[in-house]
Amino acid sequence: MIDALIGGKVSGTPAKRTGPSGKPFVVAKVRTPTGQGETIFINVICFDEAVGDALAALGDGDSVALSGAMTPKVWTPANGEPRVVVDLIAHSITSSYHIQRKRQAAQAHNSGGQA
Numbered sequence: 001m002i003d004a005l006i007g008g009k010v011s012g013t014p015a016k017r018t019g020p021s022g023k024p025f026v027v028a029k030v031r032t033p034t035g036q037g038e039t040i041f042i043n044v045i046c047f048d049e050a051v052g053d054a055l056a057a058l059g060d061g062d063s064v065a066l067s068g069a070m071t072p073k074v075w076t077p078a079n080g081e082p083r084v085v086v087d088l089i090a091h092s093i094t095s096s097y098h099i100q101r102k103r104q105a106a107q108a109h110n111s112g113g114q115a
Contacts, residue, residue: 004070006042006088008032010062014044014055026052030064030088042066046090054093066090
């Protein structure tokens with residue numbers, strides 16, 4: 001397991017699901033650029049309710065940063081060219097929506113108002 005911080009754009013729509021035990025979780029794919037100009041898709045799963053709700057509120061193309069336990073893998077499709085696959089169990093999230101909310105709260109605090 002690698003503790004990772006990844007940034008990218010949500011690909012598709014995150015989905016809320018329920019496991020066999022009845023506990024909810026959220027799955028999503030995040031498109032992350034590499035240094036070589038290519039893109040890696042990160043398979044994200046989130047079991048934390050607050051983080052999962054924040055992830056599920058995002059839509060296709062929204063920018064996001066996620067941190068959590070990352071597992072890199074190699075997948076070989078039918079054409080035989082190996083590809084990198086990355087799975088991430090997300091523990092925290094930051095998006096432009098979170099930044100705006102934190103900025104508004106800080107401004108209200110500095111001016112003596114309420115958030």
